[in-house]
Amino acid sequence: xxxxxxxxAEPVLRQRLRIPVHLGVIMDGNGRWAKARGKMRxxxxxxxxxxxxxLVELSINYGIAHLTVFSxxxxxxxxxxxxxxxxxxxxxxxxxxxxxxxxxxxxRVRIIGSRAGLEPSLIRLxxxxxxxxxxxxxxxxxxxxxxxxxxxxxxxxxxxxxxxAAGRLKPEDITEATVEAAxxxxxxxxPDLIIxxxxxxxxxxxxxxxxxxxxxxxxxxxxxxxxxxxxxxVLEIFSRRDRxxxxxxxxxx
Ligand code: FPP
Numbered sequence: 001x002x003x004x005x006x007x008x009a010e011p012v013l014r015q016r017l018r019i020p021v022h023l024g025v026i027m028d029g030n031g032r033w034a035k036a037r038g039k040m041r042x043x044x045x046x047x048x049x050x051x052x053x054x055l056v057e058l059s060i061n062y063g064i065a066h067l068t069v070f071s072x073x074x075x076x077x078x079x080x081x082x083x084x085x086x087x088x089x090x091x092x093x094x095x096x097x098x099x100x101x102x103x104x105x106x107x108r109v110r111i112i113g114s115r116a117g118l119e120p121s122l123i124r125l126x127x128x129x130x131x132x133x134x135x136x137x138x139x140x141x142x143x144x145x146x147x148x149x150x151x152x153x154x155x156x157x158x159x160x161x162x163x164x165a166a167g168r169l170k171p172e173d174i175t176e177a178t179v180e181a182a183x184x185x186x187x188x189x190x191p192d193l194i195i196x197x198x199x200x201x202x203x204x205x206x207x208x209x210x211x212x213x214x215x216x217x218x219x220x221x222x223x224x225x226x227x228x229x230x231x232x233x234v235l236e237i238f239s240r241r242d243r244x245x246x247x248x249x250x251x252x253x
Contacts, residue, residue, distance in 0.1 A: 017232070018239040020192035022066040023059065024214065026206050027052065029198025029222030036222075042086050047224035049094055058231050059139055060105060066140045066188055070206050074114065074148030088122065091145060095129055106138030112184035113147035114155070142188065149208030156182035185210055193238050197223045215241050 027048055034044030052069060059067045072087050102109060111126045118126075126145075159182045163169035169178070180186065190210045196202070199220045203211060217234045219226070 016239070017062070017235045019063050019235065020238060021064070022068065022189045022191040022193075023064050024068045024070075024191035024194040024207055024211070025055065026070045026194065026196040026204060027223040027226075028196055028200055030224060032198060033222035033224045041083060044222075044224060045087060045090055049090055051224050051226050052094075053098065054227065055231070056102075056107070056139070056141060058228055059141075060107070062231075062235070064139065066142065066191075068112075068142035068144060068185075068188075068191060068207065070144045070147065070204075072113070072145045072147070073205060074146060074151050075205065077117075088119075091143070092122070092125060095125060099129060099132065102141070103133060103136065106136045107133060108136040108138070108140045109133045110140060110142045110188075111145050112142055112152075113145045114151055115146075118146060140188070142185070144206065147184070147206075149203075149205045152184050153179075153209055155184075179209070183209060190214065192243075193217065193234075195219065195234055197221055197226050213243070213245050215243065 030044035030048040031041040032044075033047060034041050037043075052071075055069070056067065071091070076087070077084060109129050111130065115123055115126075156179055160169065160174060160178060164171055164174075185207070188210075190212065191207060191214045194203075194207070194211055194214045194216050196216070196218050197220075199218065201216075201218045203216075207214075215238055217237050219230055219234060221230050
């Protein structure tokens, strides 16, 4: 990241783009990127981290407030053990190499997902990153790691059930706000825009509750090839979308 001091995106370009408040990204296609070049899948993941670093920089420069990236899903455990271990190590390496820069650039990091099945040392690392950046007021970078939307809603349901069983909450008092407050994403706005790379057109258990009114843009590039021109192209598509939220008139986000 070359973001200190902050470089702003070209002002005219920014003026004609609608900037999402919360951008979600399903970073897909690292394996295919590698295969197409006769490389190991793990090399694709390494390039994927570079692309993530670039996206963080772009998000800061274009004024996005919240960025959530899907980096390991609860379903990814079915991959070969070595690849799972490699992705876990990538998280550790990303934190080791980028934490100071993220702090300097006022980025707050949140890591959402289930802690079940994670090694205690990884849980400590996650807690440490969150604690060290908690007072930062710039971009909120949310890393969905060991995350699944169904598991998140199930966990939220369990938390609410505990409150009801203890007599602290009445079933008739449960509202959408109660559920939202029990999700991992509590306190974050819903994503306005979700991008998925690599040509796949699925949600794959990403932010299921939160994506109720998100716009989706699917791009053909594999994640390591997603660059500033892809990013601007997506924002241009998003800027032309007519968001009605179930109503009849276009809304601005
Ligand atoms: C999707 O490509 C990518 C993943 C499941 C792993 C994503 C990890 C990164 C981009 C690195 C970010 C990292 C961290 C941990 C901070 P794929 O393997 O599904 O590709 P394929 O569909 O072509 O096989």
